[in-house]
Amino acid sequence: MGKNFRRAGAAVLAALTATALVACSSEQAPQGGGESPAEGGSATDTIVLGFSQVGAESGWRAANTKSIQDTLTKENGFDLKFSDAQQKQENQIQAIRSYIQQQVDVIAFSPVVETGWDAVLEEAKAAGIPVILTDRAVDSDDESLYESFIGSDFVLEGEMAGEWAKEQYDGEGYKVVELQGTTGAAPAIDRKTGFESAIAGSDLEIIDSQTGNFTRTEGKQVMEGFLQKHDDIDLVFAHNDDMGLGAIEAIEAAGKVPGEDIKIITIDAVKDGMQALADGKINYIVECNPLLGPDLAEIAEKVIAGEEVQKRIVVEDQAFDQEAAKEALPDRQY
Amino acid sequence: MPTSPTPAAAGHAHGESGGLGAVARHHLFWPVLALVALLAVNTAVRPGFLSVSILDDHLFGSPIDILRNCAPLMLVALGMSLVIATRGIDLSVGAVVAISGAVALTFIAGAPDPASPTTVFLAIGMALVLGLVLGVWNGFLVSVLGIQPIIATLILMTAGRGVAMLITEGQITTVTSAPFKTLGAGYWLGLPVATLVAFGVFGLVALLVRRTALGMLVESVGINPSASRLAGVRARTIVWTVFALSGLFSGLAGLILSSNVMAADANNAGLFIELDAILAVVIGGTSLAGGKFSLSGTFVGVLIIATLSLTVTNVGISPLVTPLFKALVVAAVTLLQSPVMRRKLAERTRRRGRTAPVVPSDKPADVSTDKVVA
Numbered sequence: 001m002g003k004n005f006r007r008a009g010a011a012v013l014a015a016l017t018a019t020a021l022v023a024c025s026s027e028q029a030p031q032g033g034g035e036s037p038a039e040g041g042s043a044t045d046t047i048v049l050g051f052s053q054v055g056a057e058s059g060w061r062a063a064n065t066k067s068i069q070d071t072l073t074k075e076n077g078f079d080l081k082f083s084d085a086q087q088k089q090e091n092q093i094q095a096i097r098s099y100i101q102q103q104v105d106v107i108a109f110s111p112v113v114e115t116g117w118d119a120v121l122e123e124a125k126a127a128g129i130p131v132i133l134t135d136r137a138v139d140s141d142d143e144s145l146y147e148s149f150i151g152s153d154f155v156l157e158g159e160m161a162g163e164w165a166k167e168q169y170d171g172e173g174y175k176v177v178e179l180q181g182t183t184g185a186a187p188a189i190d191r192k193t194g195f196e197s198a199i200a201g202s203d204l205e206i207i208d209s210q211t212g213n214f215t216r217t218e219g220k221q222v223m224e225g226f227l228q229k230h231d232d233i234d235l236v237f238a239h240n241d242d243m244g245l246g247a248i249e250a251i252e253a254a255g256k257v258p259g260e261d262i263k264i265i266t267i268d269a270v271k272d273g274m275q276a277l278a279d280g281k282i283n284y285i286v287e288c289n290p291l292l293g294p295d296l297a298e299i300a301e302k303v304i305a306g307e308e309v310q311k312r313i314v315v316e317d318q319a320f321d322q323e324a325a326k327e328a329l330p331d332r333q334y
Numbered sequence: 335m336p337t338s339p340t341p342a343a344a345g346h347a348h349g350e351s352g353g354l355g356a357v358a359r360h361h362l363f364w365p366v367l368a369l370v371a372l373l374a375v376n377t378a379v380r381p382g383f384l385s386v387s388i389l390d391d392h393l394f395g396s397p398i399d400i401l402r403n404c405a406p407l408m409l410v411a412l413g414m415s416l417v418i419a420t421r422g423i424d425l426s427v428g429a430v431v432a433i434s435g436a437v438a439l440t441f442i443a444g445a446p447d448p449a450s451p452t453t454v455f456l457a458i459g460m461a462l463v464l465g466l467v468l469g470v471w472n473g474f475l476v477s478v479l480g481i482q483p484i485i486a487t488l489i490l491m492t493a494g495r496g497v498a499m500l501i502t503e504g505q506i507t508t509v510t511s512a513p514f515k516t517l518g519a520g521y522w523l524g525l526p527v528a529t530l531v532a533f534g535v536f537g538l539v540a541l542l543v544r545r546t547a548l549g550m551l552v553e554s555v556g557i558n559p560s561a562s563r564l565a566g567v568r569a570r571t572i573v574w575t576v577f578a579l580s581g582l583f584s585g586l587a588g589l590i591l592s593s594n595v596m597a598a599d600a601n602n603a604g605l606f607i608e609l610d611a612i613l614a615v616v617i618g619g620t621s622l623a624g625g626k627f628s629l630s631g632t633f634v635g636v637l638i639i640a641t642l643s644l645t646v647t648n649v650g651i652s653p654l655v656t657p658l659f660k661a662l663v664v665a666a667v668t669l670l671q672s673p674v675m676r677r678k679l680a681e682r683t684r685r686r687g688r689t690a691p692v693v694p695s696d697k698p699a700d701v702s703t704d705k706v707v708a
Contacts, residue, residue: 058601062504183653210646211653215602216506216595221403225647228396229380242506246595253519255389272508272597 047304048079050099052109054136055087058214058242059270063334064110064135064290071293078297089113093120100127106300108132114139114186121145130303134292136186143311147303150295150313152288154187158194160286160319161237161265165195168283169263170202174234177226178209179219179247181239187288188214191239191267204235212243219246227254238266241273241285248281259283269320274332277325286319290334361619364670365634368617372641372663379649392521396644401525402594404640405532406431406587407610408633412536413469413580414611415632416543420573421556421624422476422483427584427611429494430468431604434461434588436498438514439507439598448511457514462585468494469581473574483577491608498600507598518593528590535583540629549627552576556624614639617667638667 049072053065065082072078081104085091089112099107100123107129111117117138124131125145133149165176178195181188188211196206208226212219219242226233227250236251238244244266251258258264258281266273269287276282295313302309320328376383376396386395410427417424438461445453468490475486520527543549554562555569563569587607592598616622617638618631642663646656669675 056499056504056601059504059506180653183656208650209653210650211656213602215599216597217591217599217602220595221399221643222647224399224403225396225644228383228399229648229650242597242599245597249519249595254394270506272506 046074046077046079047106047300048081048102048104049106049108049300050081050095050102050104051083052092052095052099052107053082053084054092054110054112055084059272059334060268060288060290063270064292066334067291067293068134068296069293071297072300076297078300085112087112089116093117096120096124100124100129103127104129105304106130106132108134108296108300110135111138112136118142118145132296132299132303134296148299148309148311148313150292150299151315152317153314154190154288155194156314157187157267157286157288157317158191158196159198160194160317161191161267161284162195162198164284164286164319164321165204165235165237165265166199166202169204169235172203172234174204174263175230175232176204176206176235176237177223177230177233178206179212179222179236179238179243180209181211181214181243183211185214187267188239195237206237207233212238212246214240214242216242216246216249219243220250221246223247223250224253227251227256233262235263235265238264241266241268241270241276241282244282245272245276248276269318271332271334274320274325274329277320277322278329280322282322284319284321285325287317289315289317361628362631362634364667365617365619365631365638368663368667368670369634369638369641372638372645376641376645376648383648388524392524392526396648398526400637400640400644401529403643404636405526405528406591406604407607407614407639408532408536408636409583409587409590410580410604410607411611411614411632411636412539412629413576413583414608415615415618415620415627415629416539416552416576417483417580418612418615418620418622419552419556419624419627420576421559422573422577423612423622424472424487424577424580425484425608426468426472426487426490426494427580427587428604428607429491429498430465430581430584431588431591431607432495432498432598432600433468433501434465434585435592435598435603436501436507436600437461437464438589439509439592439596440501442511442514443507443509448509449513451513454511454513458517458589461589462582465585465588466578466582469578469584470574472581473577476577477570477573495600498598498603502598502600504600506600509596511596514593515596516593518590518595528594531586531590535586536629536633539579543629553625553627556627610639613664617664617671619671 051068051072054061056062056065069080069082072080081099081102083095085095092109092112096107096109097120107124108131111133114137118140121131121140122145131146133146133151135151137149137151138146165174178192180192192209207230210222210226212222219238223236223246236244236247238247244264247264248258251262256262264282265284266282267286267288269285273282273285277285292315295315299309299313373384383396386393386397388394410431414424414427438457441457441460442448442453447453472487472490475481475489476483516527517531518528522530543552551562551567551572554565554567555572559569588604591603614635615632616635618628618633618635620627620631642660646659651659
């Protein structure tokens with residue numbers, strides 16, 4: 001008992017500290033490195049890069065952050081200024097403004113939302129600081145506001161999932177249910193579009209589609225509803241691994257065998273998803289690669305050196321079936 | 335299914351107000367009607383909606399899914415009812431849910447034998463104690479330091495997920511542990527364990543509150559804290575206790591939620607559950623102004639919200655309009671609950687009654703039941 005209380009006490013203390021951190025991070029984090037050698041803007045040795053991350057909302061995002069922090073190190077010639085926007089656009093805008101004031105060499109960020117960036121990006125442009133987007137795009141008519149956008153092609157991911165389903169199951173009249181991501185989110189819209197266009201012309205039929213908000217709990221609840229509503233589901237297409245893992249729980253609870261009675265295709269390839277794939281509970285996973293660090297480093301170096309870079313850089317996404325998962329699993333980084 | 339809330343509701347109603355049974359029935363009438371209407375819509379769309387079959391020695395069907403999935407909200411809303419009755423509010427319940435799941439799963443994942451019952455009991459005990467401590471913390475801020483409840487619990491609401499993230503190190507912690515899975519996804523005597531636990535706790539608290547003077551004391555504190563203190567009620571202890579209980583119940587809810595999917599998701603576990611809980615309490619007819627509260631109303635409110643979620647899937651409402659659909663249902667229920675609105679409706683009915691067949695406005699219960707049946 002005493003030990004439990006001490007643990008709990010520590011957690012309460014941690015809670016208080018965390019409040020303080022939350023309060024500070026949005027204001028102070030970007031100003032941390034005032035004494036950096038970036039002043040003249042001359043990119044002799046180290047490139048000073050200010051990065052504003054969306055937040056830490058998922059395992060995918062954690063892997064993404066780690067990749068960036070591990071790649072943009074002092075040894076690799078970078079001085080990384082990292083700030084976490086806690087899923088708030090105003091925090092990101094504030095962070096970007098602060099990077100502009102510090103006259104960093106390059107600004108990179110994953111925009112929380114697609115719109116509302118023109119003003120702050122104009123400021124960066126006026127200050128002569130190049131901007132690189134990672135993972136998510138901005139919706140702006142003026143493409144000169146950023147140098148490059150590095151990220152996965154969500155439509156392509158949906159297409160890869162659909163292509164495989166068509167290849168494997170066309171001609172068997174499969175009934176498909178879809179677990180969509182958060183309504184309105186770019187990955188949800190694009191993956192749905194991609195999958196639908198890929199299975200067009202086959203006899204695979206999407207009989208129901210509902211949002212599971214990218215979470216396991218909701219994925220499970222929606223799948224439970226589907227299983228009660230339809231007794232002829234052959235295939236589940238989930239927009240991410242977590243919802244697929246929730247669906248597995250629901251299918252098992254309904255006395256069916258996931259991967260056998262009901263096939264499952266998901267997108268992301270996080271560790272738990274890959275494990276389930278290797279265990280035969282998922283049939284196919286299209287990867288959405290979070291390891292954007294190396295690409296970001298390369299583009300930043302090129303931009304500073306004045307080389308031409310592509311406006312859109314598509315990160316290569318692999319796909320895994322059960323055999324490939326068993327091979328890949330031991331050395332997965334995330 | 336529709337039978338289950340009614341007897342419970344009736345039972346509480348009698349305990350609540352004794353001779354004023356008719357008034358109590360009136361108070362629960364609209365929430366129950368909303369629930370019945372929702373079930374009716376679902377049955378109309380899919381006639382087999384209410385059917386329950388036996389699968390692998392346990393009951394299986396949509397009603398069972400509703401009963402199981404409502405368990406966490408049931409526990410959170412139970413604590414919330416008591417807190418609201420003392421004129422307080424607890425915004426930190428979602429954060430406590432996340433922390434409790436994170437602590438339990440991280441402990442189980444780190445244990446040498448995740449499947450051993452001892453490990454699981456330790457993990458559950460640890461999470462419950464932690465939930466209680468967090469509740470005591472809230473209660474301390476409110477009752478001893480006199481901070482307004484909405485501010486006091488906001489602290490933990492904002493910080494809690496950060497704490498849960500620290501515990502899980504930003505990852506979604508997954509475990510395989512059969513005994514732990516029983517809590518959220520297992521069955522006992524054919525019924526979901528989660529439901530049995532939640533309903534059991536709910537029943538116990540309802541008994542405790544209504545068979546002893548505790549409920550009355552809670553209400554007196556909610557109506558006028560100073561007056562009750564002067565009358566000899568230990569207002570501080572009562573307020574402190576309800577916040578502690580809210581924390582404890584949220585901790586249990588967090589265990590059930592994480593056990594259901596065998597994963598602790600610090601970001602999403604129990605997200606917005608505080609709002610659902612407040613909604614369930616309000617739908618159930620408890621006033622946010624404190625004082626009188628109705629646990630039976632909360633019970634029905636929780637069932638309405640759980641049924642609403644499944645309705646979206648069952649009826650096949652497009653995700654694009656789901657929030658709107660939910661808002662409309664909730665708005666309708668809340669409007670029907672409002673005394674002003676009801677009076678207006680009654681007046682209109684009476685006026686129309688002169689030309690159309692007469693509708694006795696003092697007996698709305700029978701009229702509307704007929705409508706639903708027809």
